[in-house]
Amino acid sequence: MDLQLQGRVAAVAAASSxxxxxTALELAKEGAQVAICSxxxxxxxxxxxxxxxxxxxxxxxxxxxxSTKGGCDNFIAEAAGHYGELDVLVTNAxxxxxxxxxxxxxxxxxxxxxxxxxxxxxLRQSDQGRVIAITSIxxxxxxxxxxxxxxxxxxxxxxxxxxxxxxxxxxxxxxxxLPGWTRTARVDxxxxxxxxxxxxxxxxxxxxxxxTIPVGHMGTVEEFAATVAFLASGRSSYLNGLAIQVDGGQxxxxx
Numbered sequence: 001m002d003l004q005l006q007g008r009v010a011a012v013a014a015a016s017s018x019x020x021x022x023t024a025l026e027l028a029k030e031g032a033q034v035a036i037c038s039x040x041x042x043x044x045x046x047x048x049x050x051x052x053x054x055x056x057x058x059x060x061x062x063x064x065x066x067s068t069k070g071g072c073d074n075f076i077a078e079a080a081g082h083y084g085e086l087d088v089l090v091t092n093a094x095x096x097x098x099x100x101x102x103x104x105x106x107x108x109x110x111x112x113x114x115x116x117x118x119x120x121x122x123l124r125q126s127d128q129g130r131v132i133a134i135t136s137i138x139x140x141x142x143x144x145x146x147x148x149x150x151x152x153x154x155x156x157x158x159x160x161x162x163x164x165x166x167x168x169x170x171x172x173x174x175x176x177x178l179p180g181w182t183r184t185a186r187v188d189x190x191x192x193x194x195x196x197x198x199x200x201x202x203x204x205x206x207x208x209x210x211x212t213i214p215v216g217h218m219g220t221v222e223e224f225a226a227t228v229a230f231l232a233s234g235r236s237s238y239l240n241g242l243a244i245q246v247d248g249g250q251x252x253x254x255x
Contacts, residue, residue: 004234006031010088022221035079129172164241180247214249
């Protein structure tokens with residue numbers, strides 16, 4: 001299937017590793033010109049080099065802290081300025097820290113909304129504008145010890161649905177992708193956090209998680225990235241305002 005991404009310009013945030021990097025690679029494989037960002041200049045340059053070695057062409061690395069408005073603005077401005085346009089925005093950020101309600105401060109929040117607003121003037125100029133927000137299944141099914149993620153990611157879904165309703169007439173689509181347990185460094189950190197609250201072993205924690213997933217295993221970053229690439233494509237033009245779980249069937253809700 002031709003995803004109609006050849007020559008399109010995509011900006012993927014928090015892409016030095018994990019889901020962001022895998023998404024950037026998948027979009028690049030489909031022919032998109034890709035800009036990626038991370039707070040760490042060395043790590044994002046290495047990620048760009050890794051992807052370039054696979055696809056045989058440039059990937060633009062940008063050092064930007066998207067937890068700040070300035071970082072969001074600079075990332076979008078540099079990406080669109082370098083390539084002359086912007087067609088796809090994938091919002092992403094390092095997951096909020098684990099912890100119970102009493103240990104979370106009000107300075108900790110996600111950056112998707114600021115990135116979207118920064119990108120809108122460019123996306124309005126595209127005939128294939130796409131916004132995909134990477135959130136989490138915690139937006140629909142709260143997870144233990146992750147109150148910040150549970151609350152903020154649900155808020156992002158409300159924002160994306162509102163944007164889909166209000167700006168659908170522009171041709172820009174707004175969708176969210178909700179990864180379940182996917183094998184990344186972030187998940188390794190979460191497993192370690194769970195160990196601190198339970199008298200058990202890492203093997204027992206993992207077994208308990210996979211037993212709740214109908215397909216019987218954690219997802220791969222490649223499986224996740226394939227879903228994002230389709231939503232970014234020209235073939236997804238009638239998909240708008242969705243919150244798609246990529247979780248192996250773990251979420252038990254009907255919607």
